[in-house]
Amino acid sequence: MTKTVVLYFSGYGHTKRVAEEVAAGASAELIAIDAEGNLPEGAWETLAAADAIIFGAPTYMGNAPWQFKKFADASSKVWGTRGWQDKVFGGFSNSASLNGDKAGTLIFLQTLASQHGGIWVSLGMLPSNTLAATRNDVNNLGGSVGLLTQSPSDQGADQIPSGDLETARLYGARVASVAARLAQH
Numbered sequence: 140m141t142k143t144v145v146l147y148f149s150g151y152g153h154t155k156r157v158a159e160e161v162a163a164g165a166s167a168e169l170i171a172i173d174a175e176g177n178l179p180e181g182a183w184e185t186l187a188a189a190d191a192i193i194f195g196a197p198t199y200m201g202n203a204p205w206q207f208k209k210f211a212d213a214s215s216k217v218w219g220t221r222g223w224q225d226k227v228f229g230g231f232s233n234s235a236s237l238n239g240d241k242a243g244t245l246i247f248l249q250t251l252a253s254q255h256g257g258i259w260v261s262l263g264m265l266p267s268n269t270l271a272a273t274r275n276d277v278n279n280l281g282g283s284v285g286l287l288t289q290s291p292s293d294q295g296a297d298q299i300p301s302g303d304l305e306t307a308r309l310y311g312a313r314v315a316s317v318a319a320r321l322a323q324h
């Protein structure tokens with residue numbers, strides 16, 4: 140049985156909601172980075188034991204919030220020992236704007252995974268971008284590097300479009316399935 144962990148930061152609950160859907164799709168354990176940028180007790184050990192790690196962060200000013208960066212910098216200890224070498228990685232970002240420069244955050248998450256020698260999993264879905272497309276379609280935001288989701292700036296996590304949440308579940312399942320297939324070899 141492969142183990143997947145969803146590690147995320149969420150300032151106001153939106154990314155937490157998406158993380159829950161990703162974790163449901165991946166049958167993953169959820170770990171939250173706290174408001175001070177710290178991990179709960181035992182989290183580093185849980186990450187070390189994982190086959191797959193999915194990073195989640197909202198986009199603040201075009202990139203991940205400082206709390207996530209604090210975790211990323213702290214992971215340089217693991218980097219030095221190649222502790223996460225060949226693990227499977229994925230990532231996602233939520234923001235208020237449809238675009239909102241989420242790509243900057245995703246590329247950062249992908250780079251972090253690559254620094255650790257990880258195997259990055261793309262979204263793997265066609266975009267829903269025809270005239271008939273709606274915000275409730277799967278991958279309506281048209282991601283490819285990883286998962287993109289969006290929530291209106293004046294609304295809570297309950298207003299994340301259902302299509303984005305479904306995309307989150309499907310992406311979680313994809314990352315877990317890649318990890319399971321790699322573990323067979």
Ligand SMILES: Cc1cc2nc3c(=O)[nH]c(=O)nc-3n(C[C@H](O)[C@H](O)[C@H](O)COP(=O)(O)O)c2cc1C
Binds near residue numbers: 152
């Ligand atoms: C400091 C800050 C910077 C933000 N920068 C962006 C941004 O660059 N692009 C965007 O679309 N939304 C931006 N937002 C909106 C957040 O991405 C959005 O509210 C998101 O849902 C917050 O997720 P969270 O509740 O998990 O923290 C910003 C919000 C904050 C608080």
